Amino acid sequence: MTAYMITFFVMVGVFMIGCFALKWPVGVSMLAAALCGALEGMLAHGTGLAQTLSDTIRMMVEGEFGYVDTILTIATAMIFMKVIEASGALDALSSLLIEKFHKVPAVLLILIMFIIMFPGMITGSSTAAVLSAGSIMAPVLLLLGLDNVTAGAIIAMGGILGMIAPPVNTAALVICAGIDVPYVGFTGPLLLLTFPLAILFVLLLGLPKVKNLDYEKLKPALVKQDATRKEYGVKIYIPFFVLVVLMIFFKVIAQKIGVDDLGMPVIFLASAIVGLFTGRKINPLKTVTEAVRTATPVMAILMGVGMFIEIMTATGVRGFIVMTCLEIPEALWIIACCISIPLFGAVSSFGACSVLGVPFAYIYGTYLNGNVVVCLAAISLIASVGDMMPPTALAGLFAAQVTGVKQYTKILKKCIIPIIILLVWAGFILVKSKMFAWSVFG
Amino acid sequence: MKKKGLVSTCIILAVAIFMACFAGISFYKKRHFVEDVVTEGSAVTRTEKLSKYNQYLANSFGDVDIYVLEGEEEGGSVLILGGTHANEPAGHMAAIVMLEQFKPTKGTVYVIPNICQSGLSHNDPLEGTPQYIHFTTANGDVRTFHFGSRASNPIDQWPDPDTYLHTSGDWTPRYENASKNTTQTLSGSEVRNQNRCYPGIANGTLTEKVSYAVTNMINTLKIDMVIDLHESSPEYAVNNAIVAHEKALEIAGISATINLEAEQGIKIKVEPSPVNLRGLTHRELGDYTDAFALLCEVGNPSQGRFRGYTDEALAITGKDPCYKVASEIHNGALLYVDYSSGDFPISLRVARHVATVAALIENMGFDYPDKEVIIDNVPDYQEMVDGDNLGLWLR
Numbered sequence: 006m007t008a009y010m011i012t013f014f015v016m017v018g019v020f021m022i023g024c025f026a027l028k029w030p031v032g033v034s035m036l037a038a039a040l041c042g043a044l045e046g047m048l049a050h051g052t053g054l055a056q057t058l059s060d061t062i063r064m065m066v067e068g069e070f071g072y073v074d075t076i077l078t079i080a081t082a083m084i085f086m087k088v089i090e091a092s093g094a095l096d097a098l099s100s101l102l103i104e105k106f107h108k109v110p111a112v113l114l115i116l117i118m119f120i121i122m123f124p125g126m127i128t129g130s131s132t133a134a135v136l137s138a139g140s141i142m143a144p145v146l147l148l149l150g151l152d153n154v155t156a157g158a159i160i161a162m163g164g165i166l167g168m169i170a171p172p173v174n175t176a177a178l179v180i181c182a183g184i185d186v187p188y189v190g191f192t193g194p195l196l197l198l199t200f201p202l203a204i205l206f207v208l209l210l211g212l213p214k215v216k217n218l219d220y221e222k223l224k225p226a227l228v229k230q231d232a233t234r235k236e237y238g239v240k241i242y243i244p245f246f247v248l249v250v251l252m253i254f255f256k257v258i259a260q261k262i263g264v265d266d267l268g269m270p271v272i273f274l275a276s277a278i279v280g281l282f283t284g285r286k287i288n289p290l291k292t293v294t295e296a297v298r299t300a301t302p303v304m305a306i307l308m309g310v311g312m313f314i315e316i317m318t319a320t321g322v323r324g325f326i327v328m329t330c331l332e333i334p335e336a337l338w339i340i341a342c343c344i345s346i347p348l349f350g351a352v353s354s355f356g357a358c359s360v361l362g363v364p365f366a367y368i369y370g371t372y373l374n375g376n377v378v379v380c381l382a383a384i385s386l387i388a389s390v391g392d393m394m395p396p397t398a399l400a401g402l403f404a405a406q407v408t409g410v411k412q413y414t415k416i417l418k419k420c421i422i423p424i425i426i427l428l429v430w431a432g433f434i435l436v437k438s439k440m441f442a443w444s445v446f447g
Numbered sequence: 448m449k450k451k452g453l454v455s456t457c458i459i460l461a462v463a464i465f466m467a468c469f470a471g472i473s474f475y476k477k478r479h480f481v482e483d484v485v486t487e488g489s490a491v492t493r494t495e496k497l498s499k500y501n502q503y504l505a506n507s508f509g510d511v512d513i514y515v516l517e518g519e520e521e522g523g524s525v526l527i528l529g530g531t532h533a534n535e536p537a538g539h540m541a542a543i544v545m546l547e548q549f550k551p552t553k554g555t556v557y558v559i560p561n562i563c564q565s566g567l568s569h570n571d572p573l574e575g576t577p578q579y580i581h582f583t584t585a586n587g588d589v590r591t592f593h594f595g596s597r598a599s600n601p602i603d604q605w606p607d608p609d610t611y612l613h614t615s616g617d618w619t620p621r622y623e624n625a626s627k628n629t630t631q632t633l634s635g636s637e638v639r640n641q642n643r644c645y646p647g648i649a650n651g652t653l654t655e656k657v658s659y660a661v662t663n664m665i666n667t668l669k670i671d672m673v674i675d676l677h678e679s680s681p682e683y684a685v686n687n688a689i690v691a692h693e694k695a696l697e698i699a700g701i702s703a704t705i706n707l708e709a710e711q712g713i714k715i716k717v718e719p720s721p722v723n724l725r726g727l728t729h730r731e732l733g734d735y736t737d738a739f740a741l742l743c744e745v746g747n748p749s750q751g752r753f754r755g756y757t758d759e760a761l762a763i764t765g766k767d768p769c770y771k772v773a774s775e776i777h778n779g780a781l782l783y784v785d786y787s788s789g790d791f792p793i794s795l796r797v798a799r800h801v802a803t804v805a806a807l808i809e810n811m812g813f814d815y816p817d818k819e820v821i822i823d824n825v826p827d828y829q830e831m832v833d834g835d836n837l838g839l840w841l842r
Contacts, residue, residue, distance in 0.1 A: 006768055009755055050756055059473070064575055066470035071572035074606055129609055173609050178634035183752075185685070187724055188610070188632045256609060261630075266608040311573060319575025321755035324769035328753060332776055356573065360752050364682060364781070371684060372780050 008049055009325035016042035016313070016322065024396070030302060031396040035309025039065060039316040046320030060319070068315030072307040072353075074268075075132065079307075079403075081273035082136035083300040086407065087292045088277040089141070089244055092284030093233040097241045099144040100230035107220040110149070111212055117142050118163050118207035122199075125167020127256040129175030131392045131400040133269055135164040137248060140407040148226060149215045153408045158419035161404035162206045165389040169382075170199040173256065176358045176385035183363035184370070186377055193444035194382035194434075202430060206423045237284050244280035251275060303402055310352055310397055317352075327360055338368060339436055343387055343428045350391010351398075358388045375438035378445045383435035390424055393417060477578050478568045478600070482592050484543060484560065485842035490516045490550040490824075497559070500667060501660035503650045508565050508603055509657040513664070514546045514558045522554030523671040523818030525808055526738070528661070528728065529559065531641045533566035533595025534750050535678035536580055536762050537796035538743075540592065540837060542676055544797055544826065545804065547842045554820030557670065562661065563641040565603045565653055567595035576749070577759040580793075582838035590841055594762055597750075598639035604652040611638035613726045616648040616655075618662065618735045622694065625734035631725040642675070642742075645731035658731075665736040671818040672698075672739040672811050675728040676800050679744045680751030681770055681791075686783040688716040689803060692733025692740040698810045699741060706806035711828050713802055739811060743803050745796045746784035753781075763837075765791030797840075798831035 023034030043061040106113035125134030139160040146156035330345040349357035370377035392400040405413040498504040529542025542560035647659030691699035707713040720729040733740035749762040755769040774786035812819030
């Protein structure tokens with residue numbers, strides 16, 4: 006175990022030096038950390054140099070494939086976002102929503118929150134939620150008078166609650182697969198866990214700033230948006246309709262009628278192509294280049310994370326981390342669960358579900374005799390916080406991008422109180438899972 | 448400055464291309480590596496292709512060999528499946544040991560040691576597992592076998608859906624109390640899990656096609672018993688166990704208590720197949736065929752989440768410091784196997800499978816004389832464990 010600890014410190018140390026001393030991009034720092042960890046871990050274990058080099062190269066490339074689907078989703082979602090931004094669709098929708106709902110700002114905020122959550126609910130991905138609905142709602146929030154950081158915080162929290170809300174919760178599905186529990190009965194517990202928090206968070210963060218919304222004062226700022234809306238009419242909203250219809254069809258209906266899921270990347274691309282013809286004239290080459298350039302740092306982080314996890318696992322560091330969490334006294338398990346899973350989520354929230362979520366699901370569902378479905382649902386909510394943890398912080402980083410916040414950490418700071426409330430709520434339901442057994446349905 | 452940037456870009460690009468090519472060659476070799484199953488001197492009388500039972504499998508990566516071991520006297524029949532999960536090497540190796548060692552004198556034994564050939568052809572990203580395992584036989588030959596992935600290769604079916612909706616396809620249940628619900632939502636990646644795709648769909652994904660072929664084979668040949676060989680991580684609740692469909696519970700119970708525990712000192716649990724967990728061999732093959740459907744599990748530290756340094760040695764010896772710690776804390780409640788020895792060698796894991804299969808077959812013949820299968824040359828459990836070298840049981 007001491008050897009694993011040394012490898013752990015080597016990996017973390019190289020990552021920190023790369024990030025903070027040498028100012029390398031996060032993805033490159035993770036690559037360097039994985040490389041050094043592999044060389045130190047394998048050579049110290051007594052593996053020959055040739056074998057070490059061969060395994061290191063193979064595993065680093067293999068690790069990159071762990072996130073290839075997510076990387077494709079991010080790239081195509083960013084293309085969609087840039088297209089609807091350039092076409093004027095975002096402007097038009099902002100103008101429409103504010104005009105219709107400015108008299109009831111609390112209802113408007115809750116509506117916005119549910120819209121942000123929706124793509125996450127049917128894809129199980131916070132990235133999809135933030136980059137699609139989040140990017141659409143960002144200008145609305147900003148026009149309502151929210152500052153960029155608060156708008157980003159609402160979008161980020163909406164993204165992570167959306168990925169946990171039913172019907173599709175990938176985090177819970179990962180844990181279900183790990184302990185062979187069917188994904189049945191989760192709708193009730195997941196609704197209970199997410200919707201009260203969604204309403205609370207959006208009102209907590211947003212209402213103080215919009216409760217005295219004066220539409221007349223806001224009008225001059227909406228001139229451009231109103232003009233775009235009038236110029237193109239309903240036509241400009243077609244990309245949104247296409248996105249929503251394709252998502253609902255392929256994520257909810259298709260499998261039931263025997264049609265294959267096209268996948269989010271194709272859905273985003275199809276919607277983006279439609280967006281080229283429904284509003285302002287767009288230069289596709291320029292827009293796509295800009296989108297990929299914007300998404301590249303995050304895609305690089307995910308590739309680095311893939312290498313990092315693969316090497317952590319191969320060298321025994323992952324086992325060392327898991328055992329360190331589980332070795333603590335039984336009374337502190339809930340604290341360990343609420344801290345270790347989100348922290349591991351800094352590398353990958355779904356990875357945290359598989360590595361730590363599964364043992365904790367056994368502990369609370371079987372060993373401590375709780376309600377398995379409620380326990381799994383609660384653990385999945387805890388794991389969602391991982392998408393706010395740097396360096397990956399998919400929900401937070403993309404929320405910062407769509408709201409124009411340069412330092413993601415400002416959004417993280419704004420989200421600290423909601424995150425604490427979320428962890429306390431999820432932890433309480435996890436510990437008292439039997440008390441919430443009535444919620445198991447769907 | 449611009450020139451300097453260009454130079455560094457070129458260097459990074461060259462390194463990336465080198466790494467991609469190096470790793471690509473390694474992936475290509477693994478994808479096309481063919482294990483040498485030795486039939487010479489064994490009781491294998493013929494081989495068939497799995498596509499015989501599903502035409503859509505023909506010439507695909509899932510069109511594997513079925514090894515047929517026929518006794519001189521007619522009797523019952525058994526199908527043994529290995530390699531369902533390719534990261535569970537004892538399941539795969541036990542099937543190979545049985546096809547190379549078993550000599551049926553009555554009845555027929557069908558063995559498919561690599562039922563998920565696609566899973567054997569790659570490794571799981573993020574898991575850091577070895578690509579191969581090696582064994583030295585009694586005559587000094589080194590034989591190489593795959594260590595693969597729990598799921599089929601994405602090259603064969605990609606992308607995974609967000610969720611996998613399991614269905615029973617066009618099959619009609621043959622078991623009167625078969626599970627009523629015909630669909631179930633599972634994690635998207637489970638669409639590539641061979642043991643979640645039964646009874647299978649003839650022209651579905653590669654994984655579903657393979658499952659369909661197995662179900663159809665059992666029905667066509669009227670096979671009496673099917674045994675699926677697995678391993679499970681030590682923290683998984685179903686461990687060192689036989690999971691049995693309702694029809695096979697009695698056979699499993701007698702095998703566990705009398706043949707295994709009382710006669711050979713092998714502690715093994717019997718678990719009834721859950722009726723609400725779909726797509727598994729012990730559930731669907733019990734519901735959709737007339738066979739006794741059983742699945743065997745044995746603890747394997749090399750696939751667990753607590754494991755430390757992961758390499759070929761761990762897969763073979765099962766020696767792991769993290770699991771040792773796990774066995775000592777919280778009164779051992781974190782694990783479902785006795786790991787006090789600090790190891791769980793593959794010779795022991797395979798020996799458990801061989802002994803369990805032999806006991807199940809024997810008891811089927813005892814309870815149903817018309818289905819009797821008699822096998823000679825079954826490797827002795829204690830000899831396999833004491834020898835601690837699986838290579839001695841390979842030809």
